[in-house]
Amino acid sequence: MATPRRRSRGPSGAVRAFDVQTGKLVWRFDTVPKPGEVGHNTWEKDGWKDRSGTNAWGPISVDVNHGMVFLPLGSPSYDFYGADRKGEDLFANSVLALKTETGKLVWYYQIIHHDLWDYDLPAQPVLMTVHRANREIPAVAEVTKTGFVFVFDRLNGVPLFPIEERPVPQSQVPGEATWPTQPFPLKPPPLARTSVARADITNVTPxxxxYCLQTFGSILPARIFDPWSLTLKLEMPGTLGGANWSGASFDPFSGYLFVNTSDLGVVGEMKRQPAGSPEAYLWGSKWGTFARFWDSQHYPCQQPPWGTLNAVNLNTGEIAWKVPLGVVDALKAKGIPKTGIYNLGGSIVTAGGLVFIGATADHRFRAFDAQTGKELWVTKLEFNGHATPMTYLGKRTNRQFVVIAVGAGGNIGDDASGPTALAAYALFPKGQSSPAQARLQAELAKIPSGTGSEPPEIKPPLLAPTQPIPFSHRGHVAAGMSCDNCHQLSSDGKQMQIPSVTGCMACHQSVMEARPAIQKMTQLEKEGQQISWVRVYQLPEFVFFSHQKHIDAKLACEVCHGMVRNQDVLRQEKEISMVACINCHKLRKVSTSCGLCHNIGY
Structure with missing residues (x-):
């Protein structure tokens, strides 16, 4: 979508799904609700009509298992003045969960009400499993320009940590109507600076x-969600964040979410426009639009760090570690090395416990220890790595490589042009052990010697998740059904599939059809929707598992799943861990080679 800057009216940000085989439009979801739709009443008068913006600003995430897509939506145009869009402005600045097949709304959460700060949701929602009170919760996390991290149960949108609606300052710009409150998550803590006082002004050099005191001292203090005014003001975090489009990476081994943030404010004021102009007020400054809170050398005007890499334990909501990210070479030469620097570009985390990230405006590419935040490796690039790295295994060498795109871009820093390249690095030269091997050895040390044993029962048993349709395994077994009547083997032999609504209705169109649960399934089938079953047994993505091979070995379902036949509500009874699997293999005299279940090229 292309629209003129600073125009509030234009093409909508509607989200569309297309059939990849035919190109046919399958569904459309209007991100600005029309009359009669959920959220329409959050736009005063005709503010919703022809509203530009409010589009999927960051990449979309797909939950294949639950048939859901997650969208991070942008702010409505015009970004900094909303007199013609009074109200909360749904679904702007919201995380949306839609049904993959139909585009039907499942849930939403608005992270910024009536955005006046360009605080669009720039990052792809991150899907993960959170461990809480003996339960595994399918979750989604959204990192934001404000530096806040919002974490939800991705099936129903319930926040996994409390969120408070707090009063915020109100605008004095004629015609504007700031929303009275904004959401503040109580956990995790903010990852970026959310206020600046005179006491915070930098002293890295006299x-x-x-410069900073003379230029900006009069506009301090400043805090998050201060609205723009007719005189110069500071927004902290600024329009670059906090976090930005680079998003976050997640390590299922530790439960850590890795987020890089910038502490870089932006300054501006609202200027009255001549009569007949498209907008009554425009935002800017004598330095131009998007003027940064920095000095003549582009050093941010508050004390360092100016950029950080953060590890957030999503199981607890606490920050596990936080380290400065990046250097300013001129300051490093003066003995000030730990400043961090503003950044754009994401991280990846490997199964071996390494976090790789470029991003910084210092031409560097780094690797950190995922558990401690210690910088393990750094190299100088030809230019800035304003990109998210990727990793792969070489087919011929079976070695792991990490690649990052290098170039100018990024709309940050001093470099407007420079060389472009793909920089590739090989991990762990021959004879050098990797962190993955150390992790593996630590896990193997937990396995007792001996002839092995059956997978143990979990005590106390895990809580059963709430399913969209009540389903009794005991009742179906009593009716004479076996496991494979409802659970078909996938074509690749890896998974036993969960029941489809079509499969269920093949029986229930004439069996117990008057029950509310069956009527609900009937309606789902009519609408072409599937049942959003919650998986009880889930293996990490880095584990290779084949149901077909276990079936061929005559292994009973009960060995791994327990006495499911006796359960009215399905819960996990048996431990699924590397220790349990290896002990079971030892008991049956089956290979316990690492390469059987893992790609040991890591």
């Missing part, structure tokens, strides 16, 4: 401090 010149920098003098």
């Amino acid at each position: 010149e920098s401090r003098k």
